[in-house]
Amino acid sequence: MIVDQKAENKFSIFNSLITNDHREFYEKIINELIGVSPICNQGKCTAAAISETATEQEQITELMERVETFAAELHDGTKNLFDQFYAAKEDFCRSIYCTTAYIKINLIDRTLLERTCDVRSWAVETAFTTALERINKINKSLDKLLFEMGEYLDAAKAAFEVPTLETNWTMKDIGQFVDDVRGFQPRKLELMFNQSVYQQFKSKVETLSEQLGKGKSQEATLGMLQKVMKSLEEVHQHVAAACDRLEDIGSSYTLYRDLVITTSDGTVVANANPARRANVLGHSVAEETWFKRAQDSGDANDYAIEKTNQSRVDAGDSLVFSTSIQSTTKNDQTIGTMGAFFDLAEEAKIILQDYMPRTEDGDTRDGWYSFFTDSSGRIVGSSDPDIIGVGEQAHLPRGHRKLKSGGTISSYASIEGNDSAIFSAMSDGYLDFAGLGWSSHLIVPSNEIFASEANCQVNGISPDELMRSKLIPEINKDTYVKVQDDKQSIKLISLNGIVFASKLGKRGVALGPVFEQITETGDFATSKMEELLREMAFGELRLNLQTLETFSKQAIDLIDRNLFERSAAIRWWATDKFLWQALADPSEENLQAANRRLRDINSSYAMYRNLVLSNRMGRVVAASNPELIPDIKDARVADHPWFNKSMRSKTFGEYAVQDVGATELERGSRSSLIYSGAVRASGSRNGEVIGVLGSLFDWVTESGKILKTCLPKDRNGKRIQGCIAFYASRDFEVIETSDGQIVPLGSTPDLPPEHRELAAGQSASGVFRLGEHVYIMGSSRSKGYREYQGLGWSAHILRPLF
Amino acid sequence: MQISTFLIQSEAFALPSLLVEEYFRPLPITKVPGSNPRIDGLVNIRGRTAVVINMRHCFGIPRMSDSCAGEMILLETSQGLVDEARELGLYAFEEPIVLSVDSISQIHHLVDEEIHPAPPHVNQPFVDGVIQVEQLYFTMISIQKLIETVLHSRAQDTK
Numbered sequence: 001m002i003v004d005q006k007a008e009n010k011f012s013i014f015n016s017l018i019t020n021d022h023r024e025f026y027e028k029i030i031n032e033l034i035g036v037s038p039i040c041n042q043g044k045c046t047a048a049a050i051s052e053t054a055t056e057q058e059q060i061t062e063l064m065e066r067v068e069t070f071a072a073e074l075h076d077g078t079k080n081l082f083d084q085f086y087a088a089k090e091d092f093c094r095s096i097y098c099t100t101a102y103i104k105i106n107l108i109d110r111t112l113l114e115r116t117c118d119v120r121s122w123a124v125e126t127a128f129t130t131a132l133e134r135i136n137k138i139n140k141s142l143d144k145l146l147f148e149m150g151e152y153l154d155a156a157k158a159a160f161e162v163p164t165l166e167t168n169w170t171m172k173d174i175g176q177f178v179d180d181v182r183g184f185q186p187r188k189l190e191l192m193f194n195q196s197v198y199q200q201f202k203s204k205v206e207t208l209s210e211q212l213g214k215g216k217s218q219e220a221t222l223g224m225l226q227k228v229m230k231s232l233e234e235v236h237q238h239v240a241a242a243c244d245r246l247e248d249i250g251s252s253y254t255l256y257r258d259l260v261i262t263t264s265d266g267t268v269v270a271n272a273n274p275a276r277r278a279n280v281l282g283h284s285v286a287e288e289t290w291f292k293r294a295q296d297s298g299d300a301n302d303y304a305i306e307k308t309n310q311s312r313v314d315a316g317d318s319l320v321f322s323t324s325i326q327s328t329t330k331n332d333q334t335i336g337t338m339g340a341f342f343d344l345a346e347e348a349k350i351i352l353q354d355y356m357p358r359t360e361d362g363d364t365r366d367g368w369y370s371f372f373t374d375s376s377g378r379i380v381g382s383s384d385p386d387i388i389g390v391g392e393q394a395h396l397p398r399g400h401r402k403l404k405s406g407g408t409i410s411s412y413a414s415i416e417g418n419d420s421a422i423f424s425a426m427s428d429g430y431l432d433f434a435g436l437g438w439s440s441h442l443i444v445p446s447n448e449i450f451a452s453e454a455n456c457q458v459n460g461i462s463p464d465e466l467m468r469s470k471l472i473p474e475i476n477k478d479t480y481v482k483v484q485d486d487k488q489s490i491k492l493i494s495l496n497g498i499v500f501a502s503k504l505g506k507r508g509v510a511l512g513p514v515f516e517q518i519t520e521t522g523d524f525a526t527s528k529m530e531e532l533l534r535e536m537a538f539g540e541l542r543l544n545l546q547t548l549e550t551f552s553k554q555a556i557d558l559i560d561r562n563l564f565e566r567s568a569a570i571r572w573w574a575t576d577k578f579l580w581q582a583l584a585d586p587s588e589e590n591l592q593a594a595n596r597r598l599r600d601i602n603s604s605y606a607m608y609r610n611l612v613l614s615n616r617m618g619r620v621v622a623a624s625n626p627e628l629i630p631d632i633k634d635a636r637v638a639d640h641p642w643f644n645k646s647m648r649s650k651t652f653g654e655y656a657v658q659d660v661g662a663t664e665l666e667r668g669s670r671s672s673l674i675y676s677g678a679v680r681a682s683g684s685r686n687g688e689v690i691g692v693l694g695s696l697f698d699w700v701t702e703s704g705k706i707l708k709t710c711l712p713k714d715r716n717g718k719r720i721q722g723c724i725a726f727y728a729s730r731d732f733e734v735i736e737t738s739d740g741q742i743v744p745l746g747s748t749p750d751l752p753p754e755h756r757e758l759a760a761g762q763s764a765s766g767v768f769r770l771g772e773h774v775y776i777m778g779s780s781r782s783k784g785y786r787e788y789q790g791l792g793w794s795a796h797i798l799r800p801l802f
Numbered sequence: 803m804q805i806s807t808f809l810i811q812s813e814a815f816a817l818p819s820l821l822v823e824e825y826f827r828p829l830p831i832t833k834v835p836g837s838n839p840r841i842d843g844l845v846n847i848r849g850r851t852a853v854v855i856n857m858r859h860c861f862g863i864p865r866m867s868d869s870c871a872g873e874m875i876l877l878e879t880s881q882g883l884v885d886e887a888r889e890l891g892l893y894a895f896e897e898p899i900v901l902s903v904d905s906i907s908q909i910h911h912l913v914d915e916e917i918h919p920a921p922p923h924v925n926q927p928f929v930d931g932v933i934q935v936e937q938l939y940f941t942m943i944s945i946q947k948l949i950e951t952v953l954h955s956r957a958q959d960t961k
Contacts, residue, residue, distance in 0.1 A: 488873070496824055499806065502804050503886075505884070505886055
């Protein structure tokens with residue numbers, strides 16, 4: 001880095017990072033100070049010429065010497081000041097941009113953690129295990145069946161030689177048909193998984209059977225064909241059911257490119273994406289790493305993550321989450337695998353292009369890049385793939401390639417011919433998820449880090465108030481005091497000199513200009529230094545505001561992403577078999593099964609306080625935690641917004657939200673955010689709505705946790721005292737706060753207009769006065785995440801100035 | 803003539819430069835028991851003891867906050883007056899006196915030495931009048947009246 005606290009690395013005006021403005025600035029001060037010495041010499045000469053006594057001359061000479069010493073001090077002071085200026089900026093930028101790099105990788109880690117939960121919870125779905133077990137069994141028996149079918153057909157063909165058929169078909173026709181059907185014998189996988197091959201086969205078999213049925217002693221052959229058809233039909237039923245289920249999931253979780261189920265030998269039996277189905281089903285993925293690793297994974301809790309861009313399933317940039325599917329009847333027997341193709345390219349694009357300054361046209365500013373590298377230093381995602389190419393080895397200084405988990409580093413390098421600063425942070429995983437050893441890098445043009453802020457102005461705060469605030473490091477405050485002190489000293493020295501000269505009467509006139517010059521120089525130098533200090537203070541303020549914007553954006557992004565997961569989960573759960581069965585036939589047995597299913601789901605998702613199933617009349621029939629609902633026997637939700645919204649939902653895959661607030665479903669008055677999804681008859685996509693599943697998201701706990709992570713920290717990673725973070729609803733009512741004393745829940749703080757009138761995804765920052773407290777505040781409005789549009793909320797982070 | 807100007811709560815005052823011996827930063831003040839509120843106490847300037855008159859108190863303005871230290875003006879003693887001052891008939895006290903002010907501003911050369919009488923509403927006993935330098939007005943302090951008033955009342959207090 002350019003300036004180090006170490007003495008050998010002091011400020012130099014020749015350093016290329018010093019801005020032209022500052023060079024000019026520095027030159028001016030130094031020139032003025034250099035002028036002091038000749039002036040003082042002139043003063044000393046004048047003293048010698050005009051003094052009548054030795055004392056008089058001594059007094060003037062002493063004054064001049066004081067001025068000279070002082071000028072030398074000012075010279076050093078100026079250097080120190082610039083030193084501090086650049087060190088402070090550098091330090092601050094290091095902290096803010098390393099944090100930004102870390103936020104990005106952390107967002108990925110949080111998403112990936114959710115994905116590891118997804119694939120594991122889906123893999124135990126009974127629809128898949130049943131399908132796989134049947135398909136595996138039929139698959140084995142089909143070899144023999146098809147072989148036998150061939151034998152029978154050969155025999156039948158021989159029998160045709162004797163005209164036993166009462167048909168107008170020629171022998172040749174029949175022979176051709178038999179050969180055709182027989183020709184399918186080696187095409188087992190296509191028959192099982194390729195819809196069109198299966199249909200061709202089916203129609204040929206049907207025609208042939210019709211003709212054979214007219215003959216005598218063909219029963220055995222007919223029976224054989226029927227057996228084959230029955231098996232294939234069952235396979236196709238299971239494949240359709242599994243595909244249907246996968247499609248349900250896929251339409252709830254849009255961040256996957258595709259989801260597949262394979263047999264244990266690597267044949268794809270079902271997928272979620274109908275457009276790709278014909279190219280995927282029946283094909284083998286046995287050679288693909290994700291499959292091999294899933295096959296090796298011990299049980300359903302184990303999973304593998306593999307990056308790929310050349311899978312049989314999908315050629316896009318994906319991260320495949322895979323796990324084995326276990327038999328429900330035989331313990332520890334792997335009957336297949338599930339692979340979930342997470343759309344890495346899209347996710348990386350969203351995260352990487354975010355948190356970047358934009359031009360007026362909405363493009364990322366030139367020279368700013370953001371990208372991820374994997375543990376081998378290869379680029380896995382880039383904000384600008386034309387310049388930082390995905391798949392290539394990143395050209396980064398050594399230190400940036402050797403980071404430790406959670407570590408950060410910054411340095412200067414030339415990137416694409418631009419003098420740039422690189423800030424990197426390595427993933428440290430999130431909760432149970434250890435991370436993939438990836439790093440996040442942010443490139444910032446170095447001239448933007450040290451850009452002049454001479455004209456920087458922030459409404460609502462005066463430079464003096466700012467100088468006194470907590471934002472300004474003690475060292476700068478001390479310098480400010482010192483400069484003002486110096487200013488006073490030089491003023492007093494020259495005023496005393498002028499008074500002294502005036503008392504010499506006419507003799508003193510010659511000294512007048514000397515002291516005037518000294519006063520001017522002193523004033524100029526010290527006021528320039530004050531200017532620089534103010535610029536520094538405003539720079540500090542601007543970076544602080546930027547930091548608060550970043551944190552508020554992180555706060556709203558984290559909640560948006562969290563709520564996206566909630567909206568995806570509710571849509572999927574609402575299609576659960578146990579739920580629609582219990583609603584269609586509310587027998588004791590079915591209701592118990594629904595209760596159990598809800599409890600099972602809830603047990604793996606700690607962020608819900610309850611999952612509640614209501615019938616179409618608005619009566620609660622099952623819940624994951626029935627004991628939490630007051631008066632469960634009589635609980636009705638017919639007038640609850642979440643219930644009504646979902647009852648009215650028109651299309652499959654819709655969900656509804658009831659904004660944060662107290663609900664009768666909770667004892668006490670805890671606030672919940674309720675997500676709901678319609679349960680449709682037979683779980684079918686166009687089935688009639690027969691009830692609603694509602695999930696009571698533990699808003700207070702979850703949002704409180706997120707707010708805490710977004711509270712500003714100092715350069716040593718310690719939380720800064722007195723900071724407040726809160727979420728406000730669309731109507732600017734506080735819905736969660738980290739400090740209920742100053743920003744109480746339910747209150748509507750008088751936010752400045754620029755913090756209220758934010759467009760989706762926009763951020764603002766500025767000074768905010770709340771009662772007798774003065775804060776700086778960063779605010780960001782929700783922009784949603786993917787198809788989750790957000791609820792128009794905003795996040796606000798406050799840092800006290802005093 | 804030259805005048806030295808200073809500020810008291812952003813109001814500008816002036817006194818003849820010839821009456822100023824030296825400007826300096828605030829020195830530690832030794833409080834004197836029983837003295838009147840216009841007198842802060844005593845300071846030691848290079849071995850000489852001087853009485854500190856607090857100009858804010860003379861105008862009935864509350865003391866400055868601790869963060870603003872203010873500045874001090876040491877007045878010439880009658881002994882130290884230069885001839886020019888004597889010729890002008892300027893008054894000086896025998897003992898060193900220090901004026902404690904908010905801040906010292908600058909020194910002006912007066913071309914037109916006319917001192918306007920103080921406006922009728924000003925009934926401070928130690929104001930000589932008002933002096934104009936370019937666009938600025940300064941209240942001229944009468945050192946003689948100031949010292950007489952302050953020290954006289956001190957004498958009364960001690961009785």
